[in-house]
Structure formats: structure tokens, C-alpha cells
Amino acid sequence: MKDSNKVVSLAERLDSSARKPVRLAAAVVALRDKARELLQEQVKQLFGKVDDSLFSMAERAHGQEEQDGLFQALRLLRVERRHIVERFAANIDAAFQVCSPEREKEEAFASDNLSLVHNDDLEQLVAADTMVANAKRDCAELITELCLRLDTLYSVKIYDKNNPLGPDAICDAFVEAVRPLDIHIRARLTLLKKFEQGVMSQLKDFYEHCNQLLVERGVLPSLREQRRVARQQRNAPRSGGATGAGAGPVQSGSTAPTQGGGPVSAGHFPPGLLPATAGIAPMPSSDLLTYLGELQGSAHSFQPADEAQPLNVGELLQQRLVQANQAASLAKVDSDIIKLVEMLFSFILEDRNLADPIKTLLARLQLPLLKVAIADKSFFSKGGHPARKLLNELADAATGWQAGENFESDPLYREISQVVDRVLSEFDQDVNIFSLLLESFRQFIARERKRAEMLERRVVDEADGRAKTQAARARVAAVMDALVAERELPQVVQDWLHKVWNNVLFLTCVKEGTESEAWSRDVRTARDLVWSVLAPMPDSRQQLLGLLPTLQERLREGVEAVSLNPFEARTLFSGLKEVYRERFALAKQLTEERERQVREQVAQEMREAAENTSESDVQQAPEIPQEAVSVPQMEELEQVVAEAEVAAPEAEQGEAQLPESDPHWQMTYRLAQGSWFELKRSDDEQFRCRLAAVIRDIDQFIFVNRNGAKVAEFSRLELAYALRGAQLMPLDDGMLFERALQSVIGNVRKKRSEQR
Structure with a gap:
């Protein structure tokens, strides 16, 4: 635990140790020495119990990090225990340099108790304050007697706050003594718990001993008897009918509260809630809970x-x-x-x-x-x-x-x-009432959300369907453009692509997606169809002969998938068959022409050989030029599909594109589905909505109200501008x-x- 994680500040109580020491009365010196001796001995004894607890906790630790932290704390405490005891004793001595309280609890509350950031700090605060409160409750009478006796020995007024042996001072002395230790939070809480059990819960005997020491030195020896008589008089029935704690004033000369520190009748004290420095012991938590219960019962009278x-x-x-x-x-x-x-x-x-x-x-x-x-x-x-x-x-x-x-x-x-x-x-x-109400409320919310989710599901499915349709059309169009662009295709092939295969690809994209094997197969079929009528002949004749049976089967499956009219299907197949017949006829014609040219070339070479046998003069037979053909490879088609997926939604935006570094553009990628927002349409129209879905296909964001009805939808760019202009403002999560x-x-x- 670092210095910044102090549980309780001792600035007010121990700051005097840095000043010129106050000369103490002989009785106070005797009390200080005896108190230090008793408390020091009790602190020494608690370390053995701390060792046992930490060792047991380390063996049951849930993780390696926690176990290592506990064992490290155990070793450190064994090394530092003597120094802890010495610091504790020094802090007890310093507490006897009493100065008058200068401010009320408001500043102490702000500067000390809430100097927290994490739950670890809060747990330590609660542990320390709880043990102090318990000690004050259990030892209220003895603490009051000690305050009154010390008040006669100091030049400043001794209150509960500045009592050098009050529960606050003793607890703070120990907390300050262990503050420098950098140990695991569970070890620190265990140390505080053992201090509570070994020291703070045993303070009744300690205060008896302290009071007796002062009595033996003649400091208010009859105080206890006087206070007993005062209580009897205060609690005696009054003429006038009223009895009890609120019936009459405190007897003259009485300055102490009733046993246990509960509310006392106004008399010496003004009626009302007094500061802790007034000399009256604090009321027990049980009494405070009673008052709060009364206020709770009449809350309607003071809460609009x-x-x-x-x-x-x-x-x-x-x-x-x-x-x-x-x-x-x-x-x-x-x-x-x-x-x-x-x-x-x-x-x-x-x-x-x-x-x-x-x-x-x-x-x-x-x-x-x-x-x-x-x-x-x-x-x-x-x-x-x-x-x-x-x-x-x-x-x-x-x-x-x-x-x-x-x-x-x-x-x-x-x-x-x-x-x-x-x-x-x-x-x-x-507190079981909270658990019962929580369970009942959760059941109600589950029913409400189930109804809302049904409507929300329909809204999202509808938007998702539109998005898939839009994205599918864009992707199919991209494939078709890549295959047809700047190519002269027979009309029947164009009919196949636009009447049949355009629909085949659309259905496959919607049902299976562009990452599926079915999509790749259907795109390859369209590519093979284009290649089959553009491939150079006769060089591609054998390859085409091997492709056609498979191609024909895939085309037939496509016709069945889109339920094409049988008559139109026969027409398309017949037209395609005629194209292939012409291409094979062309291949045959070109082959014969090539063979004829070869024969003529050979005859020419033989004649020239007779005249000149030089091999260097032999001419090669001319090749029949082949028309170059370029059909996109599958990788190219996949690329145009990916670009269509990104570019399609942005093409519809009317706003200027934002740079990638724009914080609101970046925020659109971090929004979590289910997050709530405040949407401002105009000064008169603003409402709350929840991000129900992000349609990835077209980068569309769907917002619904708590009943599941759609209230807004944005493209990514529109959403970025809405966030930028505070039209849409995220509500806090957590x-x-x-x-x-x-x-x-x-x-x-x-x-x-x-x-x-």
C-alpha cells in the first residue's frame, strides 16, 4: 500500500509532535507510560494470529498472484513487526501532545475519510471506522470518565475528538504504524481485523485500568458516584406525568450522557444534533437506525x-x-x-x-x-x-x-x-426484502423485454434483409461488370448472364454469402461461360471439350435454381449449343488452314533445299494469328466484390467524407450494441434510443426505443456527423x-x- 492510500489521516492528532512538546502533568505522564506499555504488549501478541491467518489464506488463494501477495505480506510482517510496534508506541506518545480541535467534521469528512479512489481504500476506511464506532459504543461510559479526568489535567478542553487515549487515537496510531507497508489489500484488512479483535474489542479493561490509575492519583475520585446519582435523578418520574429520557432537563452539574451514548434530555446541552466535540458521547447506531426508521415512515411529509x-x-x-x-x-x-x-x-x-x-x-x-x-x-x-x-x-x-x-x-x-x-x-x-423485490422486478423486466425483443427482432430482420438485398445486388453487379466490360459476347451468352446467372448469384449471395463455396462455384461458372466463347481456337479446343460437360451441368442446375421457364431454358441451351458448334467449326477450319499452310511451307522448303541446303536459310511456316482473349481471374473477381462491399453504402452519402483520424468517425467503430443514446431531432423533439444492430453489409446502424420500435437509422457517415453535431449523445454506461x-x-x- 503506497503512501497515497492512507485510510485515516493523523494530521490533526499527530501534527503536534512536530512542534515544541507540551509539558505534561505528572499524572498524565504516568498514564501515558502505563497505557503505552499495555497497548504495546497487546499489539505484540496479535502478530502470531496474523501469521496463522495469512498462511491459511494463502493456501486457499484463488490465483497465483493473490497467493504470492499474501506470502510476501507474511514475510514482510515478520521482518517489520518490531518496527511496527515501535511506530505504534511513538504514535501513542505523540497523541498526548493534545491541541484544541480547530474545525468541525465537515472538513475532516472532506479531507480524510473520502480521500479514496478504489474499493480497497473504502474497505480500509470502513474497517477502521467500524472498530472505532464499536469501541465507543461498548466503552462510552468509561471513555467519558477518562475525558472528564484528563480535562482537569490539560490546559485545553478534552473532548471525544482529541482524547489522547480515545478509540480514534488508538486506531489511528496503529493505522499510521502499518501505513508504510506495501502489502496485499487482503493482508492489510486481515491485520486491521486482528487489531480489532486483539486490541479494540478489549478496551473496556484498558479504560478501567486508566481511570483507576488517575483515581489513585486523586483525579476526580468520586466522579463515578456523582454520575450515578445524576442518572438516577434524571430518570426519576417527574410531577406532571411525563417520564423517560425526554421528560425533563438534565440535573445541574451533569455534563455526561446516559450509559451507551444515546440521546439525552436537553438541559445542560442545547436540544438538537450536536457536534462530536460538544462532550456528549455519540448515540449508538441502533438509536440512529430508530430515528431513521421514524423519518422513513413519515417521508411523504417532507419529500415532495x-x-x-x-x-x-x-x-x-x-x-x-x-x-x-x-x-x-x-x-x-x-x-x-x-x-x-x-x-x-x-x-x-x-x-x-x-x-x-x-x-x-x-x-x-x-x-x-x-x-x-x-x-x-x-x-x-x-x-x-x-x-x-x-x-x-x-x-x-x-x-x-x-x-x-x-x-x-x-x-x-x-x-x-x-x-x-x-x-x-x-x-x-x-435486507432480504431487497432480494425479494429484486427477483420480482427482474421477472417483470424479463416479460417486458421479451415483448420488446419480438418487435426489435422484426425491425432488425427487416433491415438486415434490405441490407443483404442491397449488398447482394451491388456485388453481383460488380461481378457482371467485370466479366462483360469491353467484351463482345454473343447475344445468347449475354442472355444467360443477365436472365439466369444474375439471379443465381443474387440468391447465392443472400443465402450463403460471398465467403461460401457455393458463391465461388457460381462465380467460376459465369467466368467459365464467358471464357468458353472467347477462348482462342483451335488452341483451346481440347480444354473447351473437357470443360463443356461440367459447364453444361452447372448451367442446368442454375436454371433449376431460378425456376426458369422451360421454353426459355431450351432456347438458351440451343443458342449456346449453336455458338459452340460454330466455334468448333471455326476450329476445324483454322486447323485445316494451318495444315495446308504447313504442307505448302514444307514443299517450299524442299524446293529451296535443293537449291541451297543451308539450314540457316530454312524458313519457318507462318502461324495463323490468334485473337488475344482476357477474362478476369478469380482473384480479380473477389477483389471487385470486396470493393463493392465497401464502396456501395458510401456512394449514397450526401455529406463530405470525414478523414479516418476524425474522433467521431473512429467512435462509430467503438459503439457497443445495446448502448443508449439521447437523440435530438429538434429543440422540441428529443428522445432516448438504443443501438439495436449494426448491419455490417452496408454499414447501417439501427436504433430502437425501449419498446423495440425503430426510431432512427444512420449510415456510418451520417452517424459520425450526428455524433459530431451533438444530435446523438451517448448516455453513460455502467x-x-x-x-x-x-x-x-x-x-x-x-x-x-x-x-x-
């Missing part, structure tokens, strides 16, 4: 039905406490979670993927999800949490939804509304909750860097 706004939970808690004439503070981890959830919903309600009515529905889930996060601190790092999955599923289903005039009666809107209503009415602390969490964490980290 037609407006999507995140709730200010702190303000609502403040109002509720003031009404009850009670005072309370929040644990740091709970306060941070409230702010984090509020920021998450601020992002969700600004997401342009969702229509406003859907945002209004989802906004009502803020309190239930906040309760989940308070009760289960792994909520933010556990991607498979059912509450997160339900929110993601609702948002994903509504991505392409648009609000019509009577949107309340739309099936999807009604279903999402029912899901939200059930969460609000049925969720208390059992699950809503994860995008919100990433955005919030990124924004907080950016604010922190700007403040430095």
Missing part, C-alpha cells in the same frame, strides 16, 4: 411528490431532536455515511440517463439505503449487496424510459413505484450506484488536492 431532491438527513434529525427536547451527537463513521449517501443521491438525481419522474421515485430510497449503510458498514465495498443491486436494476430498466402525458399509468413506472413503496413500508433492518460512488469519491479527492 413531484420533485427529485436529496434529503438533508442532518437537518431532519436536528428537527426531530428539537421537537423531542433531546440532544445527541453522531459517531464519526455514521456522520460520514450520512454525508456520503447524501452525495450519492445528489449524483443520482442529476444523472441525465433518467427521466425526472423516475428520479423522484428513486429519491425516496435515500433513507432506506442510508439505514442499510449504517447497519452494514460493508455496504459501500460490497458490490453484490442486494440493496445496491436493486437500485442498479431499477435505474438500468428506466434508462430508455420517457415520461408521456399519462406516465403514471405506464407499466414500468407503476412497477418501480410499487417497488419503492414496498421498500419504504416493509424495510426495517432485514451501474448507477457504482458510477455515483466513483464520481463522489473523485470529486472529494479533487477538492482535497485543491485545498493543499
Whole structure:
């Protein structure tokens, strides 16, 4: 773990160690030394348990990389354990150099707890804050006594925040001690877990010992008895009928909360939600969940039905406490979670993927999800949490939804509304309700999508059919042009090509494609037909004799494939037979002529030989000139087909061609099928659509609405221009909750860097 991945910042608490040390009272020095000794011993003992856990985890690791990381962490911890203990002890000493808290939790929240980027950081934050919150809950009374006693020994006010032996200080001292270690995240979390089990969960005895040490030195020896009497008086029935925690003021002189840190009656403390620095122990998470449950039950009273706004939970808690004439503070981890959830919903309600009515529905889930996060601190790092999955599923289903005039009666809107209503009415602390609702909603969406897919399939098939037809015609025309261009062919051969073989190639291209053997065979047949009437004679006579039986059979199959009229078929075969008869007759005539010329040449040579026997004077018999013939080879025909496939759609574009380097042109090759877009036809007409299919044959893009109906189609060039002019804008991909969490964490980290 690098330095930038700190879980908790100790700047406020340990920064004083770099200044001139504060002179400590003798009782404080004794307490510091004893506390350091006790805590140091407990930290030393936890490393053996860490060794065992890491070794066991490494043996069960899922991959080699994880196993290597765990073994490396195990070795590093064995080497560094003494240094870790020393740093921990030094941090405990430094915490006793107490300075007064300067700011409220707002800045601490922004600068410390959310300085995160990845789930690894978030898991560490949750682990640290959870163990601190648990210790504060279990040891609230003892921590308060220690604060009050130390307050008499320091020149600055000692609060929960700056208590040198508070759970925050002890946890932060350990986190800071192990921060320099570059170890696997699972090893770091295991180390924190063992620290919680071996140190933080054992703090009750530790605080008893610390308080007793101060009592022995005369520091508020009767404090516990005084506080016990104050509680009895505070909880006694009042004349006037009201009893309980909210019935009357705190007795004069009492500055401590009730056992466990729950809300206390307003008296010495002003009513409402107080900062953690006010000296009142934070309320347990169970009490906070009770308050949030009450707010959830009355959410309709403060959440407008037609407006999507995140709730200010702190303000609502403040109002509720003031009404009850009670005072309370929040644990740091709970306060941070409230702010984090509020920021998450601020992002969700600004997401342009969702229509406003859907945002209004989802906004009502803020309190239930906040309760989940308070009760289960792994909520933010556990991607498979059912509450997160339900929110993601609702948002994903509504991505392409648009609000019509009577949107309340739309099936999807009604279903999402029912899901939200059930969460609000049925969720208390059992998260199984989210799993049940998720399964039910998925079944509904499956039925909806099945109907939409049927219409979408028809739309795509129709477009695909048109595209294949268009592409097939272009490719067949390219083959025919290559075979016929600048060649004088007999009329019957032209009839064969245009009346029969044009259709044969078209059918084969549509059914089998240009990569098939059938396509190659039919193209070769057309080529052989052209060659057969252009081949030079008599030199090609033998080759033609060998070709004709096969050619005739293939031509007959083609006639049957296109169901040609029998009379017309006989006419074509007869005409072709006549062409071949003429060519063979020509071959015979040319052969006889050649033989005659040879005989005459031989006679001439014999006469000349009698006169002059010189071999150098012998003349060769003249050759009958052959007409050159050029028929495209199969490779050439394949090339013209490929070029027709690329060039055909672009020939219809009215826009200027974009360069290959244009980012919007390149984007058209990266668009994923199923992605959602916002299409703007005009200022008054804009809607959402999904890329249903890319018709590769003609580079055509088909867009449909959420019901599967076609709403737009673009060629590649048209699409590039639409993207370039913001006529078509991609909507964000990814699950809503994860995008919100990433955005919030990124924004907080950016604010922190700007403040430095």
C-alpha cells in the first residue's frame, strides 16, 4: 500500500509532535507510560494470529498472484513487526501532545475519510471506522470518565475528538504504524481485523485500568458516584406525568450522557444534533437506525411528490431532536455515511440517463439505503449487496424510459413505484426484502423485454434483409461488370448472364454469402461461360471439350435454381449449343488452314533445299494469328466484390467524407450494441434510443426505443456527423450506484488536492 492510500489521516492528532512538546502533568505522564506499555504488549501478541491467518489464506488463494501477495505480506510482517510496534508506541506518545480541535467534521469528512479512489481504500476506511464506532459504543461510559479526568489535567478542553487515549487515537496510531507497508489489500484488512479483535474489542479493561490509575492519583475520585446519582435523578418520574429520557432537563452539574451514548434530555446541552466535540458521547447506531426508521415512515411529509431532491438527513434529525427536547451527537463513521449517501443521491438525481419522474421515485430510497449503510458498514465495498443491486436494476430498466402525458399509468413506472413503496413500508433492518423485490422486478423486466425483443427482432430482420438485398445486388453487379466490360459476347451468352446467372448469384449471395463455396462455384461458372466463347481456337479446343460437360451441368442446375421457364431454358441451351458448334467449326477450319499452310511451307522448303541446303536459310511456316482473349481471374473477381462491399453504402452519402483520424468517425467503430443514446431531432423533439444492430453489409446502424420500435437509422457517415453535431449523445454506461460512488469519491479527492 503506497503512501497515497492512507485510510485515516493523523494530521490533526499527530501534527503536534512536530512542534515544541507540551509539558505534561505528572499524572498524565504516568498514564501515558502505563497505557503505552499495555497497548504495546497487546499489539505484540496479535502478530502470531496474523501469521496463522495469512498462511491459511494463502493456501486457499484463488490465483497465483493473490497467493504470492499474501506470502510476501507474511514475510514482510515478520521482518517489520518490531518496527511496527515501535511506530505504534511513538504514535501513542505523540497523541498526548493534545491541541484544541480547530474545525468541525465537515472538513475532516472532506479531507480524510473520502480521500479514496478504489474499493480497497473504502474497505480500509470502513474497517477502521467500524472498530472505532464499536469501541465507543461498548466503552462510552468509561471513555467519558477518562475525558472528564484528563480535562482537569490539560490546559485545553478534552473532548471525544482529541482524547489522547480515545478509540480514534488508538486506531489511528496503529493505522499510521502499518501505513508504510506495501502489502496485499487482503493482508492489510486481515491485520486491521486482528487489531480489532486483539486490541479494540478489549478496551473496556484498558479504560478501567486508566481511570483507576488517575483515581489513585486523586483525579476526580468520586466522579463515578456523582454520575450515578445524576442518572438516577434524571430518570426519576417527574410531577406532571411525563417520564423517560425526554421528560425533563438534565440535573445541574451533569455534563455526561446516559450509559451507551444515546440521546439525552436537553438541559445542560442545547436540544438538537450536536457536534462530536460538544462532550456528549455519540448515540449508538441502533438509536440512529430508530430515528431513521421514524423519518422513513413519515417521508411523504417532507419529500415532495413531484420533485427529485436529496434529503438533508442532518437537518431532519436536528428537527426531530428539537421537537423531542433531546440532544445527541453522531459517531464519526455514521456522520460520514450520512454525508456520503447524501452525495450519492445528489449524483443520482442529476444523472441525465433518467427521466425526472423516475428520479423522484428513486429519491425516496435515500433513507432506506442510508439505514442499510449504517447497519452494514460493508455496504459501500460490497458490490453484490442486494440493496445496491436493486437500485442498479431499477435505474438500468428506466434508462430508455420517457415520461408521456399519462406516465403514471405506464407499466414500468407503476412497477418501480410499487417497488419503492414496498421498500419504504416493509424495510426495517432485514435486507432480504431487497432480494425479494429484486427477483420480482427482474421477472417483470424479463416479460417486458421479451415483448420488446419480438418487435426489435422484426425491425432488425427487416433491415438486415434490405441490407443483404442491397449488398447482394451491388456485388453481383460488380461481378457482371467485370466479366462483360469491353467484351463482345454473343447475344445468347449475354442472355444467360443477365436472365439466369444474375439471379443465381443474387440468391447465392443472400443465402450463403460471398465467403461460401457455393458463391465461388457460381462465380467460376459465369467466368467459365464467358471464357468458353472467347477462348482462342483451335488452341483451346481440347480444354473447351473437357470443360463443356461440367459447364453444361452447372448451367442446368442454375436454371433449376431460378425456376426458369422451360421454353426459355431450351432456347438458351440451343443458342449456346449453336455458338459452340460454330466455334468448333471455326476450329476445324483454322486447323485445316494451318495444315495446308504447313504442307505448302514444307514443299517450299524442299524446293529451296535443293537449291541451297543451308539450314540457316530454312524458313519457318507462318502461324495463323490468334485473337488475344482476357477474362478476369478469380482473384480479380473477389477483389471487385470486396470493393463493392465497401464502396456501395458510401456512394449514397450526401455529406463530405470525414478523414479516418476524425474522433467521431473512429467512435462509430467503438459503439457497443445495446448502448443508449439521447437523440435530438429538434429543440422540441428529443428522445432516448438504443443501438439495436449494426448491419455490417452496408454499414447501417439501427436504433430502437425501449419498446423495440425503430426510431432512427444512420449510415456510418451520417452517424459520425450526428455524433459530431451533438444530435446523438451517448448516455453513460455502467451501474448507477457504482458510477455515483466513483464520481463522489473523485470529486472529494479533487477538492482535497485543491485545498493543499
